[in-house]
Amino acid sequence: MGATYIKLGQFIASAPTLFPPEYVQEFQSCFDRTPPVPFEKIQSILREELGRPVDSVYDYVDPTPLASASIAQVHAARLKGSQEDVVIKVLKPGIEDILVADLNFVYVVARILEFLNPELSRTSLVGIVKDIRESMLEEVDFYKEAENIEAFRRYLEAMALTGQATAPKVYRYCSTRRVLTMQRLYGVPLTDLDSISSLVSNPEASLITALNVWFGSLLACESFHADVHAGNLWLLRDGRIGFLDFGIVGRISPKTWAAMEVFLGSIAIEDYDSMAAALIEMGATKQDINARAFAQDLGKVFSTIKELDTEIVVATRSGQSTTATAVSANIVLDERQMNALFLDVVQVSESYGLKFPREFALLLKQLLYFDRYTRLLAPNLNMLQDERIRIASNRRSKYRDGSE
Structure with missing residues (x-):
């Protein structure tokens, strides 16, 4: 049924405080690896998001993905000029629009169901769907993920922990809402x-x-x-x-x-x-x-x-x-x-x-x-x-x- 329902399945599988046991157990299968997007489409997204030729930013991008999940795909690359090794996390084409449309639909249906059957309001159905919606839409906004990484790196610096632990450096000049370039x-x-x-x-x-x-x-x-x-x-x-x-x-x-x-x-x-x-x-x-x-x-x-x-x-x-x-x-x-x-x-x-x-x-x-x-x-x-x-x-x- 598409990425939205894979993500919904993953959310259900990882939220045993919210859903019945049989659902949590069944939706474990949604954690499986998903098919990769062809590299030509990934290149097209990179050109569109970066607003310039891909080879003007990266000296090399590996066409074989390191990982392919339900909403994003990760490729190894090397930066132009500095020759630093990086990974590029790319939102799969059309995923955000699909998620917004599907999740809005699910939210409306939940509200209708609660209206038609007041007993369902005791299960906080609308609240659960709202929580799912907010959580999933944050995942497709790589600006949010970049902020999370940088907040963690600031914490490490403030607590003098950089010699013990680290998180990837984010390269903002080649990162957007749909593309996240990070230190490898x-x-x-x-x-x-x-x-x-x-x-x-x-x-x-x-x-x-x-x-x-x-x-x-x-x-x-x-x-x-x-x-x-x-x-x-x-x-x-x-x-x-x-x-x-x-x-x-x-x-x-x-x-x-x-x-x-x-x-x-x-x-x-x-x-x-x-x-x-x-x-x-x-x-x-x-x-x-x-x-x-x-x-x-x-x-x-x-x-x-x-x-x-x-x-x-x-x-x-x-x-x-x-x-x-x-x-x-x-x-x-x-x-x-x-x-x-x-x-x-x-x-x-x-x-x-x-x-x-x-x-x-x-x-x-x-x-x-x-x-x-x-x-x-x-x-x-x-x-x-x-x-x-x-x-x-x-x-x-x-x-x-x-x-x-």
């Missing part, structure tokens, strides 16, 4: 244990760096990276951590973060009473909740985490392969298992009348990604209790200093 970073995903061990002597230290940089960004940066799967979080050849692809970011409210801190602490010490209290604080409900029963149900859900992690680590290590195909297979497995855990937590919570903000799902998903990296790179590390990992609460917050 070279490295390996955090799931590639063999390659990581050849680059650094202490993979655990690299993981701690990644955790500290990301946790710090939750409150010290304008937004946080909300898609840190292995394809977007690399160990670079120079030993730094590379954060890639800022198309999906999150912004956290003070209330949600305060509850999230309690939630994280309760996971670390398996205090399910505190976890229940934090989730009750975070979720909107008008009914009285049996906190003790809720805590017991949460304990049953989280008792399965260690079993899932072990399966993933064994599969990664026993494969003895660091090919892109092997890494991709492990990432897909990881995605499915994390969503299964999401669904369990959400189903238990909803049975008590709780509805969580989308930022909670974004945060929890990233923590689960980091938990997987911890099981692989530093099996003895306790991510939430180790004193070397600085959870964001000990950093100055733009919210707590009264500026927002």
Whole structure:
């Protein structure tokens, strides 16, 4: 049915706080690679967007894409003059117009359905569709992504972290709303244990760096990276951590973060009473909740985490392969298992009348990604209790200093 419905499927698959389990599970297939656009069309878009011949900007553009997703395609290139290696992210032809038209249609239909059936208003159908619309339209505006990248780079500079981590430099003079030219970073995903061990002597230290940089960004940066799967979080050849692809970011409210801190602490010490209290604080409900029963149900859900992690680590290590195909297979497995855990937590919570903000799902998903990296790179590390990992609460917050 086209890119809009691929994106809708991806949104549903990654939003277990909003949709029924059978939908979340079924739409996992929308994460598969999509067919590339012919290079001739990519060249035409580049000429149109840049307003000048492509060879006057780039000395070379690889006609074979590095990646092809539902809305954009990425090509390796080399800049004219400086000879710097870059990647060009190009919006696929007609995607934005299609998304706007389709999403407006879906929004109108949702409003009509709520009008015809007032019972649907209790499910916040229009609100969900509006959230989807805003999120998806941000992804097709590369000016927004450029701003997200530059905000993260400013955060790294302000916190003196540029020697430990980086994000691609954006080349504004050859970037537009539909074309994003960025510095090309070279490295390996955090799931590639063999390659990581050849680059650094202490993979655990690299993981701690990644955790500290990301946790710090939750409150010290304008937004946080909300898609840190292995394809977007690399160990670079120079030993730094590379954060890639800022198309999906999150912004956290003070209330949600305060509850999230309690939630994280309760996971670390398996205090399910505190976890229940934090989730009750975070979720909107008008009914009285049996906190003790809720805590017991949460304990049953989280008792399965260690079993899932072990399966993933064994599969990664026993494969003895660091090919892109092997890494991709492990990432897909990881995605499915994390969503299964999401669904369990959400189903238990909803049975008590709780509805969580989308930022909670974004945060929890990233923590689960980091938990997987911890099981692989530093099996003895306790991510939430180790004193070397600085959870964001000990950093100055733009919210707590009264500026927002």
